[in-house]
Amino acid sequence: MGKIKIFVLIVCVIYFNLPNASAFVYDDFSASELNTTKWNVSAGVDGFGPISDFYLDAINKNYHTKQTVAADGRVRVKLSNYIFGNGEALDYDVFLNSGSGNYMSRIVINDVPLDVAGLCLYCGAIGYWGQPMAEGDAIGKYHIRLNFNQSNTTIKITRPDNTFTFYQSTNFNAPFIFAFETTTGHDGITHVDYDNFAINQECGDVNGDGKINVVDLTYLVAYLFSGGPEPKINKLIGDVNGDGKVNVVDITYLVNYLFKAGPAPTTCGGLTTPAATVLSAQLTTSTPKNQLQISTD
Numbered sequence: 001m002g003k004i005k006i007f008v009l010i011v012c013v014i015y016f017n018l019p020n021a022s023a024f025v026y027d028d029f030s031a032s033e034l035n036t037t038k039w040n041v042s043a044g045v046d047g048f049g050p051i052s053d054f055y056l057d058a059i060n061k062n063y064h065t066k067q068t069v070a071a072d073g074r075v076r077v078k079l080s081n082y083i084f085g086n087g088e089a090l091d092y093d094v095f096l097n098s099g100s101g102n103y104m105s106r107i108v109i110n111d112v113p114l115d116v117a118g119l120c121l122y123c124g125a126i127g128y129w130g131q132p133m134a135e136g137d138a139i140g141k142y143h144i145r146l147n148f149n150q151s152n153t154t155i156k157i158t159r160p161d162n163t164f165t166f167y168q169s170t171n172f173n174a175p176f177i178f179a180f181e182t183t184t185g186h187d188g189i190t191h192v193d194y195d196n197f198a199i200n201q202e203c204g205d206v207n208g209d210g211k212i213n214v215v216d217l218t219y220l221v222a223y224l225f226s227g228g229p230e231p232k233i234n235k236l237i238g239d240v241n242g243d244g245k246v247n248v249v250d251i252t253y254l255v256n257y258l259f260k261a262g263p264a265p266t267t268c269g270g271l272t273t274p275a276a277t278v279l280s281a282q283l284t285t286s287t288p289k290n291q292l293q294i295s296t297d
């Protein structure tokens with residue numbers, strides 16, 4: 001193969017691996033009450049009663065969950081109007097304020113808690129359930145990063161002391177529905193809050209189903225010309241040519257991409273979160289396959 005051909009190949013590989021996702025805040029719980037178009041709350045799950053408190057805390061601006069008496073209790077909060085597809089990601093914070101007995105904060109994907117899915121013992125859980133969770137039970141802020149891929153999910157949990165745990169689950173396939181859960185055992189008391197949910201959505205996926213196809217084109221046309229709903233979750237996800245506006249030029253761009261081998265949607269205008277990008281870079285350089293790895297450095 002000649003040098004020019006190799007150069008072209010390398011350029012193509014780089015081009016087609018360019019990230020075209022755009023990060024934005026899904027909910028930072030700064031509203032006065034819970035947005036029920038974004039979240040579905042199940043009080044008590046798996047036959048367990050509801051925990052004592054669970055509500056949007058408008059003063060502290062987070063989602064508050066607290067068990068005030070020793071008992072079996074659950075609350076599950078599902079992100080209800082966004083479905084994750086291949087290449088998309090979710091970032092959020094978990095604040096462990098207190099806890100005793102059996103309690104944990106869980107990650108739930110497609111209605112199955114990660115620890116129940118058998119990925120590993122209590123994986124994805126923060127707290128203490130007969131023993132300290134791998135992610136720890138230290139008081140403070142944990143940061144969660146989920147990357148949704150076609151047939152697996154990677155999970156990075158950064159602890160209050162900046163050490164982290166990394167998992168790759170092979171138990172799930174796209175599309176992905178996410179929920180978080182606070183749960184206690186019979187002697188469990190805890191106070192866990194959640195905040196700062198940010199989605200890394202593929203530019204051009206205006207209906208938020210994890211794919212870019214003709215359905216998005218139809219959606220965008222309906223939005224611009226016949227009073228259809230705005231692109232989910234942020235209008236600018238429809239700015240596929242990245243000029244900061246959503247208009248007929250984006251429709252032309254999308255038609256060219258889908259039917260005439262035109263360029264893929266660029267990073268949508270104005271939708272970037274540097275912190276999420278940094279986390280993503282860390283993930284891609286420390287990815288063991290199907291392994292649990294705990295770093296203490």
Ligand SMILES: [Ca+2]
Pocket residue numbers: 204205206207208209210211212213215216
């Ligand atoms: Ca779509």
Ligand SMILES: [Ca+2]
Pocket residue numbers: 238239240241242243244245246247249250
């Ligand atoms: Ca545009």
